[in-house]
Amino acid sequence: MQHEIAPLVDAILRAGEKAADEVEVYYAESRSVGVDLKRTIIGEAHESRARGIMIRTVADGHIGTSSTDDPARWQACLDAALASGRLATAQEWHGLPGPADLPAEVPVFDPAVVPGVEAARRLAADLLLGAADHDAEVIGGSASLSLSESVLANSSGVFYTRQKTGVGASLEAIRGTSTGYEFDRSCFLDIDAVDIGRSAAFLACHSANGKDVATGSFAVILSPVALAQLIGHVVVPALSGRNVHAGRSWLAGKIGEPCMGETLWLYDDPFTRGLGSTLWDAEGMPARRTEFVERGVLRGFAYDLKTAYRYGEESTASAVRSGPGGSPGIGMHNLVVDGPRGAVDEERAIWVHDLVGAHTANPVTGDFSVELSNPSWVEGGAFGEPIRSAMLAGNLFDMLGSIEVLGNVPRIIGNVILPPVRFNNQQIIGK
Amino acid sequence: MAEARYYDIRHVSGQVTHIDIDNGVIESAGTSFFDKAVVRALGETGWGVIAIDNFSGRSQAEIETVLQDALRLARATEEKVFLADAPSRILPVPAPAPDPREISLEEKQEMLAGIEAAAKVPGVASTRGRYTEEINSVRFEDASGHEYTYEITRCGFSVLAVARKNGLLQMGRESEHTIRGLNLAHKEELGRTAGERAVALLDAATVRGGTMDAVLDPELAGVFAHEAIGHASEGDIIKEGGSVIGGRIGEQIGNHVLTIVDDPTMPEFGFEPVDAEGVAVARTEIITGGILTSFLHNRETLAAVGGGAAGHARGVAGDPPIVRMSNTFIENGDASVEEVIEACGTGILLKGSRGGQVDPGRGVFQFNAEYGYLIRDGEVRDLVRDVSLSGEILATLHTIALCADDRRMHQGFCGKSGQSVPVSDGSPHVLLKSAVVGGHGAA
Known part of the structure; x- marks a missing residue:
């Protein structure tokens, strides 16, 4: 992604620098795939493809921002950021940061997380497996996996990139009028969907009477x-x-x-x-x-x-x-x-x-x-x-x-x- | 690949403008742009749904590819989904007057600054004014050949005041949102009200929690209608077995004075000219004279559950349509406000709302008043703060003893499944017998 985005980010920074003292560009794109349980069967499978650009400009202490999800419209977005800055009250400002030596990485990316329907279905099946341990009815649940990539760049030379993954699952159960809800979310494929299902069903059962x-x-x-x-x-x-x-x-x-x-x-x-x-x-x-x-x-x-x-x-x-x-x-x-x-x-x-x-x-x-x-x-x-x-x-x-x-x-x-x-x-x- | 049994495409593009004034400083102001579509396809079994950004200008071939992707997703589903037939038509959107686009951001900023400044009454340490304006251009098409396009502009403001005395802080907040055009002119009074309330609350007592009779003002009673019955009547929740009022159509679940309505045709903040599945919108009476008469449905839940009407599907830009409320209210009764207070005798008058929440499966709800007054011997007395109310849906609806005749609507946002939609709630003043009031004070 870096190679495709670098020229776009560079074009925005160069255009922005002509009209403002400093420019910052944040670009993010993500894809997530998930399934929704309706009671104990899958009623919906969904995928989301999103991307967006957020531009911030600073001119004489006037900070402006705008965003768009259409990268082709970056010029209009830059113009809107500059216009936004003209409205904001000017403030004391001493510059955006330059590039720094950063540690190698933080734990937000798991190559084992690959957004796909099959992986989401496996999580949903585990939710149900756990819920079956207690005598409660499943109302619904969800399981999803996501991958996002982002770039932060500014006119002081920062160009940072990040890959991040996500896994989430939740289940809601009921016994009579006693409900139980449990969920978990992680950047890694380490959530225990069986345990989430079991906990939700346990809560519904335990709270009855x-x-x-x-x-x-x-x-x-x-x-x-x-x-x-x-x-x-x-x-x-x-x-x-x-x-x-x-x-x-x-x-x-x-x-x-x-x-x-x-x-x-x-x-x-x-x-x-x-x-x-x-x-x-x-x-x-x-x-x-x-x-x-x-x-x-x-x-x-x-x-x-x-x-x-x-x-x-x-x-x-x-x-x-x-x-x-x-x-x-x-x-x-x-x-x-x-x-x-x-x-x-x-x-x-x-x-x-x-x-x-x-x-x-x-x-x-x-x-x-x-x-x-x-x-x-x-x-x-x-x-x-x-x-x-x-x-x-x-x-x-x-x-x-x-x-x-x-x-x-x-x-x-x-x-x-x-x-x-x-x-x-x-x-x-x-x- | 098999053909879709049904598909629809809902494409929403537009812009969001905001102004944020914090203690007289224009923190930020400006406009952002969005362009999102949701493509749904019904395969042999259930739904495949694709949410996709930057949808404008896609060729027919590209759209066809997205539809095929949605259909491929649908093959992972197991539930056989059926859609009920429902009338399809669109209402005209009331023209905003004045149209916020015809007024410059500078002018809006000046008007907002006036409201924010008005909140700075003596004793107030902090003020903040916020304006938001969202313009949605919606295009809908489905497999049955229905096609709709419309544009709707929603805007409004909020003003917050925080008063401080001897290390004690209290806040007052007012807001107003509308689809009827820019509403910033001559609203300084709301700023002043927020400021004066923040100051007054510094000397307010806290309530000792317990069971007591309560009068709810129109704003709070509207939230009550929304939390205590609105969510529990949503067809998707009924369908999954997650509502205590499931299967109770025709039953007397509340006092005979109680009629509760959801009406997306009302030109209020929750107005929709057509629902997010292309279905004609209509007024739905959920409870009529205490009897449960209708659930709120989309086409799928109407087919699965019955009892009510479709036309209640809503979706924010880029999210799939789900069953939602729009403008939800308790109908007027025939008592005067004074009669309601007098009938309360000794209890509490609760005013304003900081929101609420419901667990519809358990049938338990909670909501919070911004402030209140103790009622003694039929008279409104001392100001109190931080009071909330909780209850069980099925028991509480019978305890609404009296409805006044002064219904008003208030605007807000309602969250469900990660989607926040504009709504309005309303009611006349109502008397709730034996309400469970939460507080941790000694008054």
Whole structure:
């Protein structure tokens, strides 16, 4: 791909340099193939072929962006980026990065992942195989494989390329009116589809005939799936340098202060195995590990170049493609939730597999009240009696200050890597 | 290779324009372009679907190759899919007035800046205004010879204010989206409302969670209709056995005061002139007087399940059509808002929405209000914050005791299967008896 794309990228850079001080081009193309289960048979097979160009220009501190999925229209896209820059408020700007010596590679490409219907069918068959271990009905499921290739180039000489693969599978099961959903996603062909199917069917079965719980205060264990949603919705935006300086972060002004429990570390590790692993960020800055919280003490925030230049900070190479039209914005590569590990489910507690409505948490204050999915008593390392229905209400920042212990086994959920976490004295609203 | 039993091609091209003003600074503004198609073919058994970028200008031979690729994919399927017959026709798209394209980005930026600035009332530490405008040019054709082209322009804005006092933060947010043309003029009042609410919430109490009677405002009750019944009535979910209301057509599942409708013909944010399978759109009453009357269907789920009408397939550019809601609402009752509050007696009035979610198989939903007021002795009293509501669909629909006569629609986006589509939800004020309210305070 590199050979085909290099002349196009070069043409855009040369044309852009005539009208702007600096130009950045991101090109990506991807192909994914998957199948959807309708109950226990395949109802749909699908393929997606996508590509796109994202252009960013900088002229006298005016940053402009545009994107298109038609490479032949790059000139119109470049014009739109320049026009966009003329509208944006000019800001302090000290240049795009030049090329750097980067480590050899990060774990995001698996040659064994070849998008194709047969491979997707095998995964779907494994999902069903696992689900058959428990007496639940399959509602649906999906399995897909993807391959993407991308190029990031700029007028300072950066020309980085990346190949990335992806595998994903999910299954939803039901017994009576008790549902179970499980999924996994990886850059490698290492997901265990049998186990995903088995887990979904187990959850549906286990939660059938749940008993009510009284309103009160209990020890609660949030699974990685449940906690990752709250962290992604509340903590990730609070760590964004842009939100900090804009006055929208609860963590603003607290660097050096204990903000969370002293057994908690939060850092972005782009080099570890995760879905966001990378050697360079979306602006071509060499990726680096960034510490946010150490022993509960706030150490820093995430910055891209734009925000760093504006506020006299240093970029933490935290740019990801989160902005309008896929333009760079501040985000996380692999946010790791870490700390001393131990058994979370020896002492009696309420285990929470998933949340209904996690996205309704207040992103500014961290307050939330959500319905629980597959809540269950656990004790002695084993599931006890299921709970029919309950809500959990609290404040995520307070909760992260009252962590009892982090579990032993971490899981990759989107761009967060985290274990289950046990919290003391949480407010449960029963029925 | 065998012929396709059916195929369709839905090609959407267009542009997205945005403006982002953050504390008075124009962070970014500009336009991006897209051009995507979804080609579906029904083979001997099920669907082969190809999503493909940059579709404009493809020759007939290239399109034929994509169709054959889709058919080849379809051979991997096992489910025998049938499509119900459904009427096919297109409605005119209301002309946007004023057409956002006739107004320069600079002018839009100035109007948005005015709204954003209005949010900066005393006590507000941070403001942000965002404008989005999406123009879709849609071309649809299918194996039966139906062909439609139309263009639709959706635009709107949101304004966020964050107030700060003694280390405490609170936010207020307002938004308005439309298909009827640029809506930025003279909207400073919404900015001010967002700012004033953020400041007021600094002194609001939090609610102690528990069971209580609740009055939902039109925005939140609209989300209730969407989450508690809309999703559960979607034909694809019914078909796979994932909804607690499956097989219950004709049953009294709610109080007789309750009628819930999905209407894609309404010229609101969820308007569709024709559905994504070329099927004529029509108003569908999901619940009439408490009785479940219709599911929302596409052609496949209508054939498989029955009970309702096709015409509810929607797809974002580049994604296959699935069963979706459009404009979903609870019909007006005959009580006044005052009567609804008075009938509540002691409870809580919940206002605004931060969204919601449902597990239709379990029949459990949750949604969150932006703020609320305690109701004591039939009177609206103290402001409270961070309140949510959860419930079980089948139990809760019977507990809607009273509907007022002041229905209003609110716009938003609804996510399903990774696709986010524009929708509107609406309702009059409604009284919900014995609602489970979530909160972690002491009030």
